[in-house]
Amino acid sequence: MFSPISKFGCNIMENLKENIEDSRLTQPIYSFEEGAVLFNEDEKDLRKTLLGGKGANLAEMTDMNISVPPGFIITTEVCDLYLRNGKFPEGFEDQVKTYMALLETQMNREFGNSKNPLLVSVRSGAKASMPGMMETILNLGLNDKTVEAIVKQTKNRWFAYDIYCRFIQMFIDVVMGIDRSNFETALEVLKAKRQVSRDADLNAKDLETLAKRYKQIIEKRAKQPFPEDSWQQLYSAIEAVFKSWNSPKAKAYREIKKIRGLKGTAVNIQAMVFGNMSELDSGTGVVFTRNPNTGESKPFGNFLLNAQGEDIVSGTRDAEPINKLEEAMKDIHGQLMTILAQLDEHFKDMQDVEFTIEKRKLFILQTRDGKRTAYAALKIATDLVKEKRLSKEEVLLKLDPTQLDHLLHKRIDPNAPKQIIAKGLGASPGGACGKAVFSSEKAEEWAKKGEKVLLFRPETVTDDIRGMEASQGILTSRGGLGAHAALVSRDRGKPCIVGCSALEFDWKNMKAFITEGDKVHEINEGDYLTIDGSTGEVMLGQVPMLDPELPEDFYTIMEWADEIRKLRVRVNTETPEGCKKALDLGAEGIGLARTEHMLLDPKKLSIFRRVILAQSKEEKSRALEDFLKIQREDIKEIISIMSGYPVLVRLLDPPLHEFLPKEEDKIQALASEMGMDVESLKKNIEGLREANPMLGHRGCRLGITHPEIYEAQVKAILEAAIEVSENGKDPRPEIEVPLVGDVNELLEMRCLIEKVIESYKDRIKFDYKIGTMIELPSACLTADELAPHADFFSFGTNDLTQTSLGVSRDDYKKFIDKYLEKEIFENDPFAVLDKKSVGKLMKIAVEDGRAVKPNLEVGICGEHGGDPESIELCHSLGLDYVSCSPFRVPGARLAAAQAVIREKGLSIQGKV
């Protein structure tokens, strides 16, 4: 018999699901009207969860009496059930039919009817915006019979067969999974035959032939005919959209954008309206209610006459700027401007609006909070407060802290000599320099090897997302400011130039050519180039860059954040440049200066190697003296720059073998440098080798077995601070003991430090602190014992994560992708603090430490200190400060403010 204990089946996930009480959670389909009336003002988040962002906004617009083609939404819950069970829930098709019947009534057309057919669009729409990542099918409902009905109704055979061809193309690509390229050849052949270059120049008869040809190819490739039945088309399309939730590109996008905890996409089914009815009175466009590049409070966008939406989004046709619409259709332009103002007002943020004009009637197809550059985000935020639309707290909450570092990107030095060889459209600002690569795969591959690359492409598509992410910047020969490359780059803060028509590719020989007047520059993969995403200039070689200047709005926002935040923000750095940069960006001290990083310079490293390898007492003490000197000079410089601010200096942390070479040739070189014989040096290195260096002989364990090293470092810190203080500045050194796990270690090290201090007593006229890194579970669990002997705690969350989860950061790449894919880990634990375990240990440490010493200063160093989600955790734990790399300081200040605002219970729709 089965063990009674073993009562869990594989439906564990099912069992875990909370009981559903709210009937809205089980309603599978909502009409736009239902979507508007069934949710209250304070249930907008629930609505978005169920209906997706697009669906929710369509419902809201319907409610606002804005002209939206009618339709309905299939919820994300249905998607979730579909993806888990591989089939629609019981009775789902009937419910679709009910809502289609409603739509038929509203449109006075019948789905699949060969006289008066209803055509629909089937579009994805998750809670979080994932532009271009999932599938869309337009013109659904067409078949050999209904297309003829459209011909009759519109009296426009060209139009009817244009949308039929488009529909077949989309359907075979999205639903049948047959690569589009199979069909493009047919199109190209036909265009060549007709000696035309634009698709639009083919005549109606050509398009009819093309539709037939497409369907023949399908039968051959897919071994099944194209479905003529409209209902079959519809259900297949819904399934395809559901499945596209888990497509590799969609998953990659969610991973990069840290979109988590969503169940799937909603599906929007909407009556078709047509922007491609004629060149005269039809068209389509995408407009932002404000300028997404600058934030200027003026609509910005493009439109195309006689086009469907995809023509704009794909950037395959150069669109006109929106103000030109006034010339073409003044009345429609006026209506559009009114609606844009209405939407901007209603959604209290810049909207990204898609519209279609069908025979001089304006339809709004969707609206959403628009993606914007960091510059624009700040401008819009301050404007929204000036316009009294939102409070300071509300706009702070809308800003993305991780986007702020885009502002800090370097720009091309205007005074540097440069050879400009081409110019395109500056699509995303900032300078970028790197080795040219001609594919996303290569971009990823080379970036993994540590190369800086620039991605050169004719244009980018959604599959290029990882390659773009891996590149310093992007250059495309085609596309406009609304093209994929432009949108993505802007969002990710990557410098980007599009539409650089001087650029051509020779794929056979993997070369590119840039034509400059009568000169042709040959570009090979690996050649250095520089691009300026602000001016659109392409330059040969590596052009020097300058640090960016920050806009006034940045300082306004930072000021608001500083008024609110409670956490102080320090910086992790050990260089003078890092210190200066950090002070500029508002850092309030150094949270981590790693003494071992000061040894990266080969000369300094050589001195420290002499400490490690000294053969006699005399040699050792001479080496230690030199070591003291170089450490003192480095520390003096940063303490001096940071005058008035605390400077936390960590005593040596890594195991000694990390300072010695592993490669045969380097060992030989070192041996001759040190005057040692190779064999004994090898023996020395071998003796230091460790199976698990992360858990090895490092941190204070070195301090205990090699007290002379820590002694020299403490002397260096004190002598540095003394000199700085005697020069009239205000040093505030903090001496940190790493890897403490037992109070006896801290006692031993504190004793060593205090003894050194005693010997400098008369010259110490400044405050100092002695504290410990908290980076082991044992340190957290014995915080009450440690606190009496530590002036401060500083969480080393990298190591604390490694030990708490038992995961080596050097090795976890082997399984982390699988873990994130299967959602075993919600986040990469080295990017976002693990709350369940690491957070719990931190809580214990803070509470137990402060119970013994209420004024204990507690901070966090390690890069978690720059991650907004982790900062929120730190705030809630009552930490005094976070510390992160210089460029993340502004984001940390903002995130710290957001934590306070969120704690007050304020939440806001749509984080931008």
Place this chain on the structure above:
Amino acid sequence: MFSPISKFGCNIMENLKENIEDSRLTQPIYSFEEGAVLFNEDEKDLRKTLLGGKGANLAEMTDMNISVPPGFIITTEVCDLYLRNGKFPEGFEDQVKTYMALLETQMNREFGNSKNPLLVSVRSGAKASMPGMMETILNLGLNDKTVEAIVKQTKNRWFAYDIYCRFIQMFIDVVMGIDRSNFETALEVLKAKRQVSRDADLNAKDLETLAKRYKQIIEKRAKQPFPEDSWQQLYSAIEAVFKSWNSPKAKAYREIKKIRGLKGTAVNIQAMVFGNMSELDSGTGVVFTRNPNTGESKPFGNFLLNAQGEDIVSGTRDAEPINKLEEAMKDIHGQLMTILAQLDEHFKDMQDVEFTIEKRKLFILQTRDGKRTAYAALKIATDLVKEKRLSKEEVLLKLDPTQLDHLLHKRIDPNAPKQIIAKGLGASPGGACGKAVFSSEKAEEWAKKGEKVLLFRPETVTDDIRGMEASQGILTSRGGLGAHAALVSRDRGKPCIVGCSALEFDWKNMKAFITEGDKVHEINEGDYLTIDGSTGEVMLGQVPMLDPELPEDFYTIMEWADEIRKLRVRVNTETPEGCKKALDLGAEGIGLARTEHMLLDPKKLSIFRRVILAQSKEEKSRALEDFLKIQREDIKEIISIMSGYPVLVRLLDPPLHEFLPKEEDKIQALASEMGMDVESLKKNIEGLREANPMLGHRGCRLGITHPEIYEAQVKAILEAAIEVSENGKDPRPEIEVPLVGDVNELLEMRCLIEKVIESYKDRIKFDYKIGTMIELPSACLTADELAPHADFFSFGTNDLTQTSLGVSRDDYKKFIDKYLEKEIFENDPFAVLDKKSVGKLMKIAVEDGRAVKPNLEVGICGEHGGDPESIELCHSLGLDYVSCSPFRVPGARLAAAQAVIREKGLSIQGKV
């Protein structure tokens, strides 16, 4: 100015000291009489803490009116203060003078008086017995004047100068730190001159000359004269005894015997009595009240006429068995027997008693609980209960669980062919086999390399303790059953032979020779020999051994322990032999069967390597089938043997690279075996390499990325259990998922397991469980999430210690010695569970897990499960069972009982 936060100086330890309220803690000196009356019956432990074991018992004996030479005791507190401050406390010398005055009155002699001098012994005596580890000085008070007074008083110039020589020797060695060997030459020269072989054959004049010569050597070596002033002698001797607390050998002894938390040694100052006054009416001896080898209830020991105590202890003179004393001095023998009975009765345990007869007057110099073999310990324990001296609980508490495994030592197979080449005294039972080494240093060195060694020495001294510990067994050419080698070996359960006079050493050529009749066997270091510590036989080569037979008392004690204990005891094994052995020793199931250990056999390893390296799906699935088969057969065997008992099988835990070779030649061999080219195999191996394998791609992380491996293993377990059950036996498999740190991992793996179970559903007619190892801090901290999905938790305390403390067991040897020496760690955390951190995490896991699932079964595997102190912790945490290696099972049963007894508040003087 100094930071106010930095208020801790280096006297932190001082500050930590508890406030002393009991004035007895500050009283620096106690006379024997005070030691008796100032403590109540229930304050015996406090008395021992302050006065040491020797002092406390001298006080008790004084109180019992047993003839003890009068004296007083300097407390361990004074030692502690002395060691920390480097000097005696304020006013200490005056207090010594006061007590010396008392002694002078009692003895009617005056210290340093040149007519009627008082002589004293100065002896160490810590709370825990550390025989021979610290210093003793006899005959103190002698100088060129007082020695002449002794001559006059005793009319025995020989005696007076004998004790003077002895005193000078001890003083220069112990107090002045000059090696004794400097003086032995002088003695040898003199003996050669006089043509005598025994020291005792020198005449009085010779001894007088010798004393002078000694003092000349001192002046030359120490550049200062031998102190003639008795008080200076006394204070220096006290200091020397204090300092000997921290001598390397004393520290090594405490480390090995896990003697911890003591502050120092007490010093016993006692009037001298002399066993070396004559051959007729004086003597000295050491007697046990029972037999320490067998436990037989009959005094056992040796004595020497005309000797001082050191002659017995050092084993330099062959002593007579104690019954011979009856012939020499019948009355004294009678008195001694009466006192022995009295002491055995009073201290409720076998006593180890030192006595001296001075001119037919018997003095007892010390008594203590005697060291004994495990056999004797059991016999004495059951006898004490039979004699109604102690309760079952009390004797159980007195036994040392770690000593029980001595009983399990192998013995020489009586039927095996063997070449016996010599015979000595069997001093500690059991057979041992290994490579001969001739020094303790070499024994340690070779043992570290994994060699089994036998230590061959003329005799052993206290400095040899580490070398003995590292050896399988010990053979000495000299010494009797009371010699150092015999005592230590017996205590440590090492087979030992002493007094093997056929053994001689040639130190120049580092050879040994054993004379057998007219044959001489040449022995070189590295030659295999076998010894039988029971019979005293020395054999050439490696002689086969048999498992031991257990004495009846063992079963009695185990029965008593089983009646009391609450923890069940399981075994860690995956071999049929291990299972059988463990069942014999009382194991109640398998707590850990490591599937990877089943792959140690080269053929099986090769199959698993095929799984790892398979190049195609077909190859992989064939390899997996073979893998399943070998695992099933191995598991079937152990499940069958363990019928009726739970068998916990752990799914694959180590990272895959551990199964592949690292050395060039082995890689080449493997490549040809696998039919792979060497380069691609190397690439494969390189790809699996990890920086920190302990925190790498292992445990359930493998299960998640390579589900096919776990699937095969689960099938193997189920098929094995099904076969066993269909053969009419009672399988109780438990499937364990290792390295779980997140509930999602457990869900994923449980799902995999349940799916396999589903496919065997119809044939599963037995109970099974699915559970998880708890070996990461994150697992402990999320136990409430894990518990609903685990039928059991099993603490993997090795890994939990590694991660909680951030200490790699493979690497910690580099600093652990320093840590133990400086008492930064109280224990080796891989031997004894760390309570502060690991224990706290375990507590959280048990409490949070049981809060959700009250009947959750919780156990511990990993070798902490066999450590008594750790077992006590497990009991207090409410665990269901502990699991350890087969030989530690009896000790675990006893320790589990002790935990219950101690919990009831019962404590007992002197753990044996």
